[in-house]
Amino acid sequence: MPTLRDVYAARRHVYRYLKPTPLYRYSGLSEATGLDLYVKHENHQPVGAFKVRGGLNLAAGLSEQQRQAGLFTASTGNHGQSIAYAARAYGLKATVAVPEGANPAKVAAMRGMGAEVLFHGPDFDTARQWIAGLAQERKGTFVGPTDDPLICGVATLALEIIEELPDVDAIIVPVGAGSGVCGTAIVAKSLNPKIEVIGVQSAQAPTQQLSWSSGRNVLGPMTTFVEGVATREPFENTQAIMRKYLDDFVLIEDTDTRDSLRLLIEHTRNLPEGAAGLPLAAAMALRDRLVGKKVVIDFCGGNASMDELRSLLVN
Amino acid sequence: MPTLRDVYAARRHVYRYLKPTPLYRYSGLSEATGLDLYVKHENHQPVGAFKVRGGLNLAAGLSEQQRQAGLFTASTGNHGQSIAYAARAYGLKATVAVPEGANPAKVAAMRGMGAEVLFHGPDFDTARQWIAGLAQERKGTFVGPTDDPLICGVATLALEIIEELPDVDAIIVPVGAGSGVCGTAIVAKSLNPKIEVIGVQSAQAPTQQLSWSSGRNVLGPMTTFVEGVATREPFENTQAIMRKYLDDFVLIEDTDTRDSLRLLIEHTRNLPEGAAGLPLAAAMALRDRLVGKKVVIDFCGGNASMDELRSLLVN
Incomplete structure (x- = not known):
């Protein structure tokens, strides 16, 4: 399990290419929620999401042989862009598998960073299994979404939060595969166990939350x-890290996430991707417990498509 | 007329509160325009716009007596937020006059930073004249939109561009009152006269461009x-500075600006305010001349309202 010292080691690699992102307090958002609320702007990163921190740390730690053979991964989203960005930074080849019919804008973004994007199979799992096999065949490095170096890289966002706002009381992070919330929890709990670390997932995709709360693998809808x-x-x-460190893990209805996304646009004038709406919705759901506290919400990324944005504003 | 050394002096004050903003290259945007295009993200500033640099420099240079009496200005937009931000940073009182019926969101943002917002008169000019009188009466400092300390403060954005991209060929900046383009021109022409500095205004509001190109004061529609x-x-x-330094000053139809705004959202996943669309539209209009060159467009701010965003995405 990664530790704080791994995160400090990652920091050198991360800041070779990135700068700390802003942590802003918007009075309108604090008023709307009734909390002392701060927004960590990971959407200001070069690929528009926190994951780029992880890719850079992973690429920095490769052996010469691994560098030669390049990186292989599967992703239609921010993870793929992170690996493509890191590969370009280190002059490596990145090969990213996506399912047929993947979002053309995201494919173009990865190709624009020099990654080879290969379409394979009808869904993500098929693409992932295929590219893992290809990586083995070509003696390349297959990168999974929660590899330790990724967790340590993204954890640097929590160092930035705590160093800038040492009296932070709670940090709320959306949970997909879990690298963001785990990195945050490792840092926060090591530096100050009193900082609450709260994960949030969609009630319409509660698999990680159900597994965490029951202590066994559960497949939800x-x-x-x-x-x-x-x-x-x-x-x-990431389940093991979350079980060790996480204070709470809440589920939010997608309709509430949509309301939060609109509120974020209105008050921050930043474009959030869907996942960035969950921490705000969670903060509001936990309002009675968090009132009067300094709460940081992770604005994890901004990669919403024009269609997503349109549907958010019109409906 | 401010000089490069004034800008270096301003930098100390600006960086006491702000960090340099990112300069990003989006491959999709370069492809869409056929240029080697970079985006200077002034929308990542705390108040969502470049002007905050100017307010901080102005506040830093006040005498003790001026600090006591506070700042007075008129603005419904980014200038007012900049002055409110700087006043809060330095513990001064800011009084901002706005016309009756001013945008409630912007009024709330200024009040949220502790400014006193006073409604006066039917339009901006009435509010401005009234607050200038009030400033005099109360022996306070009236801040106009193009005061030299503001120009020197915002000019630090151009230092950042040139230090990060020393071989930049052209910088395109939208022109309102002119502080942004003048600050940029002073820096760029002092450091390297070969850098083209290009202003851009709306063809539906060409007063500054007509005055610049004719060499005399012209009131356009x-x-x-x-x-x-x-x-x-x-x-x-600002006319005097532009006449001395500006290489070109183009006009863009509002319909083209709207197209550019959509393109910016799609490729940068940042929310632009209207003025941020003009440099991209200008880059496309000047494409034949700029092809193969490193061109920076100033993403001056992100303070679009929900209605503006909605109208942009839906129509």
Whole structure:
């Protein structure tokens, strides 16, 4: 299990390419929620999401042989962009498998960073299994979404929060595969166990939450519109970290997430991707417990499509 | 007329509260325009716009007596927020006059930063004249939109561009009152006269462009939807700087600005205010001349309202 010292080690690699992201307090948002609320702007990262921190740390730790053979992964979203970005930064080849019919804008973004994007199979799992096999065949490195170096890289966002706001009381992070919330929990609990770390997932995709709360692997339904938290299966390593460290893990209805996304746009004038709406909705759901406290919500990314944005504003 | 050394002096004050903003290259946007295009993200600033740099420099230079009496200004937009932010940072009182019927969200944002907002008169000019009188009466400092300390403060954005991208060929900046383009021109032309500095205004509000190109004060029509460049009268001091330094000053039809705004949202996943669309539209209009060059467009701010965003995405 990664520790705080791994995160400090990751920081050197992360800041070779990135700068700390802003932590802003919007009075309108604090008023609307009744909380002392701060927003961590991971959407300001180069690929528009926190994951880029992880890819850079992973790429920095490869052996010469691994560098030669390149990185292989599967993703239609921010993870793929993170790996593509890191590969370009380190002059490696990245090969990303996506299911047929993947979002053309995201495919173009990965290709724009020099990644080879291969279409394979009807769904994500098929693409993932296929690319893992291809990586083995070509002696390349297959990168899963919760590999330890990724967790340590993204954990640097929590160092930034605590160093800038040392009296933070609670940090709320959306949970997909779990690298973001685990990185945050490792840092926060190591530096100050009194900081509450709260995960949030969609009630329409509760697999990680159900597995965490029951202590065993549970497969829940998966019907959410929120791509970043649409997890079908629990992940062993992030479940273990969450069970050790997480104070709470709440579920939010997608309709409430949509309300929160509109509120975020209105008050921050930033574009949130779906998952970025969950921490705000969770903060409001936990309002009675959090009132008067300094609460940070993780604005994990901004990669919403034009259609998503349109549907959010019109309906 | 401010010089490069004034800008270096301003930098100390600006960075006491702010961090440099990112300069990102989006491959999709470069492909869409056929240019080697970089985006300077002033929308990532705390008040969502470049102007905050100017307010902080102005507040830092006040005498003890001026600090006591506070700042007075008129604005319904980013200028007012900048002054409110700077006043809060320095523990001063800010009084901002707005016309009756001013946008409630912007009024709330200024009040949220502790400014006193006073409604006066049917339009901006009435509010401005009234608050200038009130400032005099109370021996306070009236802050106009193009005061030299504001120009020197916002000019730090150009230092950041050139230090990060030393081989930049052209920088395109929207022109409202002119502080942004003048600050950029002073820095760029002092450091490297070969850097082209290009201003851009709406063809539906061409007063500054007509005054610049004719060399005398011209009052053009004013029917643009783009609040940030809706200038009714030319400004003496920014006209003088623009005449000395500006390479080109183009006009863009509002319909083209709207197309550019959509393109910016799609490729950068950032929310632009109207004025942020003009530099991209100008880059496309000047494409034949700029092809193969490193071009920076100033994403000056993100303070679009929900209604503006909705109308942009739906129509």
